[in-house]
Amino acid sequence: MAHTGQHNMRFVFMGNxxxxxxxxxxxxxxxxxxxxxxxxxxxKDSFWVTSKPRFENIFGIEQSKHNITEHSKIxxxxxxxxxxxxxPHFDSNNIVEDNCRNNQIKITIAPIFVNSTERxxxxxxxYNTNIKVSExxxxxxxxxxxxxxxxxxxxxxxLLEIVREICALLDIEFYQDEKYKExxxxxxxxx
Numbered sequence: 001m002a003h004t005g006q007h008n009m010r011f012v013f014m015g016n017x018x019x020x021x022x023x024x025x026x027x028x029x030x031x032x033x034x035x036x037x038x039x040x041x042x043x044k045d046s047f048w049v050t051s052k053p054r055f056e057n058i059f060g061i062e063q064s065k066h067n068i069t070e071h072s073k074i075x076x077x078x079x080x081x082x083x084x085x086x087x088p089h090f091d092s093n094n095i096v097e098d099n100c101r102n103n104q105i106k107i108t109i110a111p112i113f114v115n116s117t118e119r120x121x122x123x124x125x126x127y128n129t130n131i132k133v134s135e136x137x138x139x140x141x142x143x144x145x146x147x148x149x150x151x152x153x154x155x156x157x158x159l160l161e162i163v164r165e166i167c168a169l170l171d172i173e174f175y176q177d178e179k180y181k182e183x184x185x186x187x188x189x190x191x
Contacts, residue, residue, distance in 0.1 A: 007030075007032040008032045008033075008034070009032065009033050009034070009082045009083060009170075009172075010033075010034045010035075010036075010080070010081045010082045010083070011023070011026055011027075011033060011034070011035040011036070011081060011082070011083045011084075011085060012035075012036050012037075012038055012077050012078055012081040012083070012084050012085070012086075013026075013035065013036070013037045013038070013084075013085045013086065014037070014038045014039075014040055014074075014078075014084065014085075014086040014087070014090070014091065014095075014096060015040065015086055015087030015089075015090050015109070015111070016040075016043065016087065016090060016111060016113070017048060017058070017059075017189070018111070018112045018113065018154055018159070019037060019085070019086070019087060019109075020037045020059050020063060020067070020189070021059070021154075021159050021188060021189050022085065022159060022162060022163060022166070023035045023036070023037040023063070023066065024059065024060070024062075024063050024066075024188065024189075025159060025160065025163045025183075025188075026085075026163060026166065027066065029163075029167070029172070029173070029174070029175065030172075030173075035066060036066050036067070036068055036077050036081075037063070037066060037067050037068070038067075038068045038069075038073075038074040038077055038078070039067065039068065039069040039074070040090040040091060040092075040095075041092070041093060042090055042092065043090075044069060049069065052064060055067075057190065058189045058190055059189050059190070060189075060190070074095065075095070075099050078095065078096060078099040078100055079099055079100070079101065081100075081104065082104060082105065083104065083105045083106075083107065083170065084096055084100055084104060084105070084106045084107070085107045085108075085109065085166060086106070086107075086108060086109070087108070087109055087110065087111055088108050088127040088129070089110060089111050089123060089127060090111075105170070107130045107131065107166060107169055107170075108127055108128070108129040108130050108131070109129055109130070109131040109133065109162065110123040110124045110127060110129050110133060110134075111123065112133050112152075112154050112158070112162070113152030113153075113154075115152065117134045117137055117138060120133060120134040120137075121134045130169060131162060131165045131166070131169075133158075133162065136158065136161045136162065136165070137158070140157070140158075140161065143155075143157050143158075144157060145157065145158045146158070147187060153189075155187065156183055156184050156186065156187050156188055157184060159188070160175070160180065160183060160184065163175075
């Protein structure tokens with residue numbers, strides 16, 4: 001699955017709000033990475049998507065410039081990207097499988113917000129996901145994995161560990177230690 005040596009990589013992220021955060025973290029790894037978050041049909045009418053002020057308050061103004069909700073543009077983005085990172089659970093219309101080329105890299109991840117790691121494992125097995133968030137959680141029980149007072153919202157630590165897994169699958173560099181520590185201290189998104 002590695003994409004060794006390739007610069008100017010294009011990524012499309014599709015899924016819930018957690019995927020928006022992953023989109024931003026990957027974009028910030030390198031100026032050479034172009035990232036877009038595309039909205040699954042399930043969330044098109046959700047307040048966090050439709051309210052621009054709300055979205056910008058949570059994810060920042062910069063991220064709002066990298067979102068696509070229009071169906072035809074979503075299809076075009078999927079057809080022209082290098083890497084698709086998505087949650088099959090939210091692709092009920094098989095948009096990813098129906099519109100991606102064979103030579104594109106597809107990375108799957110189960111929803112991060114499942115309350116029980118056992119339920120998460122069931123979804124990871126059902127969708128045969130590449131990234132097993134349940135394993136990250138089990139290896140890091142001593143860390144803050146979810147934001148207190150915000151049910152099911154992953155901490156920066158958990159999101160960055162998922163980014164680390166994406167980087168490993170693609171054989172691309174993860175954040176340097178100093179930048180990693182800086183990002184850990186800033187909770188993103190801004191729930």
